[in-house]
Amino acid sequence: MLALVGPNGSGKTTLLRILSGSLRPDAGDVTAGGTALTHLGRRHVARTIAVVPQHTDPSLLFSVADLVAMGRSPYVSLLGSLTAEDRRAVAAALRATEIEHLAGKRFADLSGGEQQRAALATALAQATPFLLLDEPTVHLDLHHQHRLLELLSRLRQERDLGVLAVMHDLNLAALYFDHIAVLGGGRLLEAGPPDAVLRSGALRVFDAPLVTLAHPENGRLQVLLDRD
């Protein structure tokens, strides 16, 4: 479970789009299981990597169940309908994100936090080994930030899901993720366990007065702004 952090314009989202196959890299390859993404078919890529976008059109009128079922697109043929396995995956995704009770509601009628969970459920229904998220906590309150990140680390453990998330909040990244990678000016500056990265001085790239201190409960390093 890797958090991608860095100042605005450091290339986080671009890297995410390259990793998901949306953008072609100018040089090099993104490989999945030894094969370059550019050599895999669209559907094959979609069975390998799922993406939770930062923004899902909040006015969509599809029901939550229909939306999450779209996560099965890479498995369904043009004429075919959802199989029993597809339905199981949809039900499991709804259950994992705790939105089973919202299945019949329209996406547009959900709160921001519920919409974020429905978007995550769609990606989980894809049943991929890798999950990419673009600032998944950005519009969530503290409760939902906590629930979402706990859910991701649980999935990481239970399903061996590879999680990579662009994170704005350094403290959430340090608290919930196994690894942090710091990007600056399109380059990888530092990567490793959160405490090591936070000590390394790579955070200077943010160009802000920062102090690091240990979390009083669990001892993990956290970052505070220092107003001079």
Place this chain on the structure above:
Amino acid sequence: MAVLRLAPLLAALLAVAAAGILYSSTAIAPAQTLRILLAGVGLYTGHRTWPAADALIIWQLRVPRVAAAALVGGALAVAGALYQAVLRNPLADPYVIGTAAGAQLGMIAALLLPVQVALLGFGTLQVFAFITASLTVLVVYGLARTGGRTPIVTLLLAGFVLSSFLISASTFLMMISNRIEQAMQWTMGSLDVSEMTQLTVVGPVILFLVAGSVLLARPLDVMMLGEEQAGHLGIHVERLKLVAVVVATLLTALAVTLAGIVAFVGLVAPHAIRLIYGPGHRLLLPSSALVGATFVVGADLISRVALAPVPIPLSIVTAVIGAPLFLHLLRRSKRTYSV
């Protein structure tokens, strides 16, 4: 399940079609009309007590007219729904984005050609209409698209400007031609020109395309999440867009060759359906076709009845209903809106 939901729409279409066949300026008693219709399909075996002229009126004028209206309506409605999905723009309609004007220009150009080539009933008319309509779509799309989206304002402006230009070009061509009257009729949106021979060729193609469009339903649904996310879900976005636009443009071109430019059908039908059945294309596409067909058959009936015996151009009737809806959608799209 889906079939059950289509049934009331089909019933409405049949009812309006029956009214369209029964009513006309030449009075033939409804019972007589019914007998003639049944005899025509071999279901009436009694005495044929009607004058031959009556049967001719029913089978050579009224039935083709209603059938053409239904085909035009179904084609334009499905074209509108496809454009709206692919351009991700609720106001995309064959009339608004200029495809219809493009098809018309091609058709008029074909009319003016000294030679008419036809193969299996498909002639220069349809081919020219399709080519110019496709070019129009390409230009409007190219002009309107910015940063992976087709914003409402730029799409409307590009469509408006190009439509105006194409209609001027059509008018110019008509002015210098010697077949101005035939061409005039077309540009007003009229079903007077429909002939049975043309219908038997164009009709099956329209039905085939409308039925085939349902194959695109699932990926079109996913497109509503945005092109990039659709790609993440395994959709071949560019391929899907190409296929959907080609189908929509073909439907538009064929509709225009049958009835000229009929405005706003592609807006009215899909939006009415979204209100009732929601945004899913598996239901949206076939039910839009039925509603569009009902709308145009009904509008044609109104155009014949309203100021009888003087017929009003069909497009005026559809515009009276479609234009307010268009303005309403435009107003709503200033806030948040997605199809």
